[in-house]
Amino acid sequence: MAVEQYPRNLGFSATYNFRDVGGYEGLDGRTVRWRRLFRSDALHRLGEADAEAFEALGVRTVIDLRRPHEIEKFGRVSESHGLDYHNIVLNHIDWEEVGHPDDVVHERWLADRYLNFAEDGRDGLLESLRLIADPGKSPAIVHCMAGKDRTGTVCALTLSLLGVSDEDITADYALTTSAMAPLTEYLLKTNPEAVRGNEHMFDSPPEAMQLFLDDLRRLHGSVEGFVRDIGLTTDEITTLRAHMLSPVSG
Numbered sequence: 001m002a003v004e005q006y007p008r009n010l011g012f013s014a015t016y017n018f019r020d021v022g023g024y025e026g027l028d029g030r031t032v033r034w035r036r037l038f039r040s041d042a043l044h045r046l047g048e049a050d051a052e053a054f055e056a057l058g059v060r061t062v063i064d065l066r067r068p069h070e071i072e073k074f075g076r077v078s079e080s081h082g083l084d085y086h087n088i089v090l091n092h093i094d095w096e097e098v099g100h101p102d103d104v105v106h107e108r109w110l111a112d113r114y115l116n117f118a119e120d121g122r123d124g125l126l127e128s129l130r131l132i133a134d135p136g137k138s139p140a141i142v143h144c145m146a147g148k149d150r151t152g153t154v155c156a157l158t159l160s161l162l163g164v165s166d167e168d169i170t171a172d173y174a175l176t177t178s179a180m181a182p183l184t185e186y187l188l189k190t191n192p193e194a195v196r197g198n199e200h201m202f203d204s205p206p207e208a209m210q211l212f213l214d215d216l217r218r219l220h221g222s223v224e225g226f227v228r229d230i231g232l233t234t235d236e237i238t239t240l241r242a243h244m245l246s247p248v249s250g
Contacts, residue, residue: 006034008175012054014045016186017147017179021155021172027163030245036138037244039155041147041183042066044075051081059083061140063128065090065150074145084137088128090121090150095201110149111211117153118216122230128154129161129232133240145194146183148176148204156209160223161237162244166213170206177204 010018018041022034035057043062046054061084062077068087077083093116100109118125131137132154144150152173159169180202187195195202213223220226224237 009179010038010053010057012046012050014047014050015041015043016183017041017176019175021159024159024162024164024168024172026159026245027241028248030163030248032159032162032164033244033246036140037132037155037158038139038141039147039151040141040143041179042070042074042145043077043141043143046077055081057139059139059141061131061137062086063088063131063140063142063154065124065128065142065144065154070145086127086131088124088131090117090124090153092116092120092150107205107207107211110205110208111215113149114153114208114212115215117150118212118226121150125154125157126227126230126232129157129227129240130236132158132244133232133236135239135243138243146176146180146202148180149201152176152204152209153212156213157223157227158240158244160213161227161240163241166210169213170209173209174204174206180204 006020006022008019008023010020012018017039019039020034021037021039022032024032026032038057038059059081064071064076064085064087066087067089071087076087077085092113095113098113128142132140132142142151142154156169156173159172184195184202216223216226220229227237
């Protein structure tokens with residue numbers, strides 16, 4: 001359960017899924033610190049109306065998980081903010097090429113897509129986690145197009161390493177569902193081909209993220225085992241926990 005020290009959802013006029021991942025209980029009863037890591041949909045729409053509130057967050061680093069053709073088509077966060085910008089691609093199978101028959105278990109279909117991120121996109125996951133683990137890069141924002149799948153995977157791994165319960169991780173992931181309604185409406189006006197025929201890609205059932213976490217444990221022993229297998233070091237995990245969790249009480 002999260003302690004709401006700050007608003008979780010940040011209502012910028014030009015983003016739909018921008019929120020803080022702080023406040024959840026982690027290792028040893030410590031709390032994930034607020035205003036250290038944000039997750040969002042694409043930031044290219046942030047404009048003058050949101051500039052002051054956005055800059056007040058003190059963000060230093062942007063981790064943009066989109067492919068180059070997505071950035072070329074839609075743009076990136078404005079360089080005027082002076083942020084340390086990283087375009088880190090999570091390699092994966094194009095979802096449009098993966099069938100979704102009527103008899104498929106939808107949550108399993110989504111979990112398999114996230115497992116593909118963990119398989120084909122491990123270099124991108126490692127680079128993203130290393131940036132998040134570096135206190136000198138904080139506060140950071142991780143985002144993709146909708147802030148749901150690629151972003152959801154990176155945030156789930158981060159929260160799990162911080163000792164956050166699966167219940168809270170899957171609930172955080174599921175918060176995207178309510179954000180997708182206005183985002184879908186926007187996309188239908190501006191980029192309808194992204195939505196039509198792909199409606200099965202636009203929800204965030206918590207069971208899908210739980211299946212993914214279960215998959216990693218089955219294949220790697222634990223989520224920490226997975227990140228170690230892809231190259232995250234003990235020192236990096238220790239540093240992540242030191243700056244992302246509240247101090248040990250007493």
